[in-house]
Amino acid sequence: MKIVVLIKSVPDTASIFKVAEDNKFVVIGNPKFIMSPYDEYALEEAIKVKESVSGEVVVVSFGDENALEVMRTALAVGADSAILVENSDADSFTGKGVSKVLAAVIKTLSPNIIFAGKQAVDDDGCQVPERVAEILGISHASAVTRFELQGLTAEADREVEGGYCTMEITFPALCTVEKGINTPRYPTLPNIMKAKRKEIRKMTLEELNLSADDVRPGLTVNSISLPRQERLLKKLEGEIGAQVKQLTSILREEKIGL
Amino acid sequence: MSILALIAQQGELKSSALEAVSVANQIAQKADMQLIAVYIGPPLADQLKRLEGFGIEKIVVFESEAVTYYQNDICVPILQKLVTEFDIKVIIGSATSIGKEVCASIAAKLDAELIQDCIEVDWDDGLQAKKPIFAGKIISDISFTNMPAIISVRPNILPVIRNREGAPEIIKREMPHVPHAKSIKNIVREAKSGVELTEAKVIVAGGRGIGGPENWPVLQELCDVMGAALGASRSAVDAGWIHHTHQIGQTGKVVSPDLYIACGISGAIQHQAGMRNSKVVVAINKDPGAEIFSSCDYGIVGDLFEVVPLLTKEMRKLLS
Ligand SMILES: Cc1cc2nc3c(=O)[nH]c(=O)nc-3n(C[C@H](O)[C@H](O)[C@H](O)COP(=O)(O)OP(=O)(O)OC[C@H]3O[C@@H](n4cnc5c(N)ncnc54)[C@H](O)[C@@H]3O)c2cc1C
Numbered sequence: 001m002k003i004v005v006l007i008k009s010v011p012d013t014a015s016i017f018k019v020a021e022d023n024k025f026v027v028i029g030n031p032k033f034i035m036s037p038y039d040e041y042a043l044e045e046a047i048k049v050k051e052s053v054s055g056e057v058v059v060v061s062f063g064d065e066n067a068l069e070v071m072r073t074a075l076a077v078g079a080d081s082a083i084l085v086e087n088s089d090a091d092s093f094t095g096k097g098v099s100k101v102l103a104a105v106i107k108t109l110s111p112n113i114i115f116a117g118k119q120a121v122d123d124d125g126c127q128v129p130e131r132v133a134e135i136l137g138i139s140h141a142s143a144v145t146r147f148e149l150q151g152l153t154a155e156a157d158r159e160v161e162g163g164y165c166t167m168e169i170t171f172p173a174l175c176t177v178e179k180g181i182n183t184p185r186y187p188t189l190p191n192i193m194k195a196k197r198k199e200i201r202k203m204t205l206e207e208l209n210l211s212a213d214d215v216r217p218g219l220t221v222n223s224i225s226l227p228r229q230e231r232l233l234k235k236l237e238g239e240i241g242a243q244v245k246q247l248t249s250i251l252r253e254e255k256i257g258l
Numbered sequence: 259m260s261i262l263a264l265i266a267q268q269g270e271l272k273s274s275a276l277e278a279v280s281v282a283n284q285i286a287q288k289a290d291m292q293l294i295a296v297y298i299g300p301p302l303a304d305q306l307k308r309l310e311g312f313g314i315e316k317i318v319v320f321e322s323e324a325v326t327y328y329q330n331d332i333c334v335p336i337l338q339k340l341v342t343e344f345d346i347k348v349i350i351g352s353a354t355s356i357g358k359e360v361c362a363s364i365a366a367k368l369d370a371e372l373i374q375d376c377i378e379v380d381w382d383d384g385l386q387a388k389k390p391i392f393a394g395k396i397i398s399d400i401s402f403t404n405m406p407a408i409i410s411v412r413p414n415i416l417p418v419i420r421n422r423e424g425a426p427e428i429i430k431r432e433m434p435h436v437p438h439a440k441s442i443k444n445i446v447r448e449a450k451s452g453v454e455l456t457e458a459k460v461i462v463a464g465g466r467g468i469g470g471p472e473n474w475p476v477l478q479e480l481c482d483v484m485g486a487a488l489g490a491s492r493s494a495v496d497a498g499w500i501h502h503t504h505q506i507g508q509t510g511k512v513v514s515p516d517l518y519i520a521c522g523i524s525g526a527i528q529h530q531a532g533m534r535n536s537k538v539v540v541a542i543n544k545d546p547g548a549e550i551f552s553s554c555d556y557g558i559v560g561d562l563f564e565v566v567p568l569l570t571k572e573m574r575k576l577l578s
Contacts, residue, residue: 011392013393013508013527013528014527014528017392017395017396019396026391026392026396037508037509038509094371095362095365095371095372096365096366096369096370096371096372099366121392121393121508121509122391122392123391124374124375124389124390124391124392124393125374126353126358126362126374126375127358127361127362127365127366127372127374130330130359130362130363130366131362131363131365131366132366133363133366134330134334134362134363134366134367135366139330139331140330140359140363142355142356142358142359142362143355143359145502158355159355159503160355160356161272161274161354161355161356161454161456161457162454178502179502179505179509179510180495180501180502180503217371217403218370218371218402218403218404218407219371219373219400219401219402219403220400220401220403221398221399221400222386222399222400222401223399224391224396224397224398224399225396225397225399226395226396226397227390227394227395227396227397227534227535229534229553231539231553231554231555232555232556233551233552233553233554233555233557234555234556234557235546235551235557235558235559236556236557236558240558240560240564240565240568241568243558243560243565244558244565244568244569244572245572247540247556247558247569247572248569248572248573248576250556251517251576252576254538256516256517256537256538257459257460257484257486257515257516257517257538258484258576258577
């Protein structure tokens with residue numbers, strides 16, 4: 001079984017985000033890069049499948065040099081090999097371009113299953129894996145919460161509004177995973193040491209035969225801003241019973257949630 | 259040139275679908291395009307009536323009992339054909355779990371740009387949208403420079419507006435048969451009495467301060483009285499006190515109710531990522547220094563086991 005996992009390195013979610021003076025760029029104070037949290041679930045699921053039937057796990061990423069450390073972590077957690085399409089300008093690519101890059105890499109690998117996180121927590125784009133599957137012409141399921149290999153097919157659950165549905169998936173297929181599908185393992189010290197010796201293969205857009213036209217964005221960012229947040233910050237006072245009464249009368253008068 | 263609104267199918271028309279149609283109507287008027295809608299799913303019957311007033315000229319309906327859930331292998335070829343047939347320049351769907359998957363699939367097929375989860379949409383010589391990034395810590399204002407342009411609209415943020423006369427022409431078509439690789443075995447509707455989090459007008463959420471799963475009834479009772487949905491912090495979910503479907507935050511659901519009541523939740527930035535868009539936030543926490551008090555509208559410093567039952571009692575009086 002050949003399994004590909006799509007990985008993205010993103011700024012730590014606890015970072016402080018600011019708006020640059022030109023109102024176009026996000027400034028991150030002292031950024032530390034981590035694997036996008038949903039990708040951790042994707043990687044764990046891939047390793048679990050590999051452990052149950054044998055096979056190999058290849059992690060694939062498109063990003064700048066910050067992605068290297070995250071790929072290293074993926075190898076330490078249990079991936080067998082890693083491919084990074086390195087591009088210092090990766091951040092300016094839209095989902096349309098990124099998916100073409102990743103699909104071009106995956107075509108050379110012919111995996112049975114592709115796992116990816118349901119979204120990356122930096123741009124929250126929610127589209128790259130599904131686009132990759134469409135480009136490759138394989139079936140896909142999003143936000144999977146349970147994945148069980150059953151011989152040559154798999155059974156998977158996904159959340160839908162107001163419940164979930166169970167699907168039978170035939171391979172090749174791509175699944176994006178939702179939190180709750182598993183508990184990601186931590187890398188052990190020996191595996192961290194071993195991962196240091198594994199090679200991270202680097203590729204360029206040219207090697208993948210992608211032209212500037214193929215990946216040109218069809219979007220421009222006009223500006224970015226901080227969300228409007230005008231909270232009243234009113235701490236109610238008095239004994240608890242009185243505070244509760246005060247709250248209910250505010251809710252009634254302002255017709256909030258009633 | 260036309261705009262295509264995707265009507266999400268969940269057996270009934272959800273308000274998220276009507277919100278997306280409202281946006282499509284507004285854009286159609288500004289851009290002077292005709293509005294086409296498509297519905298793919300189980301028979302809608304008289305629910306189609308609810309799609310009047312949005313200026314939809316034609317609704318193309320593909321009904322089948324067999325298609326209860328969006329199957330991309332069926333829907334995507336249908337949408338592709340409609341795009342050519344009606345010269346579609348803009349596609350607007352709902353940013354529900356299924357809606358996002360449809361939009362991503364059709365975007366890939368059309369080699370079009372897509373912005374998911376928009377909280378504002380406008381037309382000014384081209385389609386523009388605002389979208390939260392970095393878990394809502396930043397809002398990005400983006401213009402499409404190419405067409406077709408595709409967006410999905412975050413549920414529960416934008417209003418449902420019916421401002422046009424006349425009923426749409428209904429065009430019924432045969433559901434194409436596709437041998438699919440991904441077959442849907444069954445759909446389980448969670449037999450929960452509760453309201454769906456992403457559509458809820460009121461959410462009562464509990465965190466580690468709840469102390470254990472045996473204490474949910476304290477919050478559930480308030481939910482029942484207010485018709486609210488029950489939410490939870492990640493700590494409560496990770497402790498195994500409640501299923502992940504209730505989690506609100508960066509790695510959970512993003513919600514935007516009129517009223518969010520946070521009980522025993524400290525207000526970590528990752529939690530706020532999920533509830534920042536609530537209109538009014540009430541915090542109940544026994545620690546006056548809790549972070550949640552610096553981002554709420556009304557705060558009560560106190561033990562939730564004292565405050566919540568009192569609140570339930572007062573609300574019951576008020577609502578009866
Ligand atoms: C990558 C990443 C993603 C994350 N995603 C999410 C996410 O999606 N959602 C999320 O919620 N978190 C998320 N977190 C976790 C987040 O950082 C916090 O750890 C979590 O939100 C804390 O949950 P809590 O407020 O319930 O618990 P705590 O921080 O422990 O707070 C409990 C609060 O309850 C109060 N309390 C205790 N007893 C009582 C009582 N009897 N009455 C009143 N108040 C009481 C305490 O004063 C305290 O403020 C994420 C973290 C990371 C690193």
